[in-house]
Amino acid sequence: MTVVLILEPRWDLGVFASFHSNHQYVERQTLQLSPTESLTTDQQRSAFQVPFGVVANYKLWDGKHFVPYIGLKAGTMFARNTTYYGVKGLYDKAWGxxxxxxxxxxxxxxxxxxxxxxxxxxxxxxTNKTYTLTSEINGQNNAGFRVGVIF
Structure with missing residues (x-):
């Protein structure tokens, strides 16, 4: 969700908050946890992200029906990464x-x-840094495409 205030004919400034989730199933495998420990399991990995902050948009051309723009969102993000295996789960959360x-x-x-x-x-x-069952996640990035209705 984004709420913007029109400052000048070409500039919009506002606030935003979002929720993103990503899930990945990992087939059964044997994981070497230490020199004397191993675990054979399948996994469900989940990443939950809640970014929020400020947004600024610059209208490249303000046409009657078509308005292209470039924008930037900046702020902070809460992230929680979870690895579910069997009936247990490990999770780590961080701010960035x-x-x-x-x-x-x-x-x-x-x-x-x-x-x-x-x-x-x-x-x-x-910039969030979290740890899962088998790895360290240092930074999280996404690329996407958004289509919606505005009013």
């Missing part, structure tokens, strides 16, 4: 910095621009 540049456009079918459609591509990076 967050930055997300994006490029997109808005399409307004009506003259008054009360509502429209939103299309954007983005990349995001969080």
């Amino acid at each position: 910095g967050y930055v997300s540049p994006e490029i997109g456009f808005n399409i307004y079918p009506c003259k008054n621009k009360n509502w429209g459609f939103h299309v954007a591509g983005y990349y995001s990076y969080g």
Whole structure:
């Protein structure tokens, strides 16, 4: 969710908050935990991310029905990474910095621009550092495509 305030004809400034989740199933394997310990199991790995902060958008061209822009979101992110195996699970959570540049456009079918459609591509990076059953996660990044309705 993003709430923006129009500062000048070309600039928007606001706040945002999001929720992202990623899940991966890992087939059964034997993991060497130490020189004297091993574990044979399958795993479900889950990553939950909650970034929030400020957003700034610059309109490249302010047309009647088509408005392309570039934007930047910056703030902080809470992340929780979990590895489920058998009936147990290990999780680690951390806070980190967050930055997300994006490029997109808005399409307004009506003259008054009360509502429209939103299309954007983005990349995001969080500095969170967490540990799972078999690895260390140092930074989390995502690339995505967003389509929605604006009003």
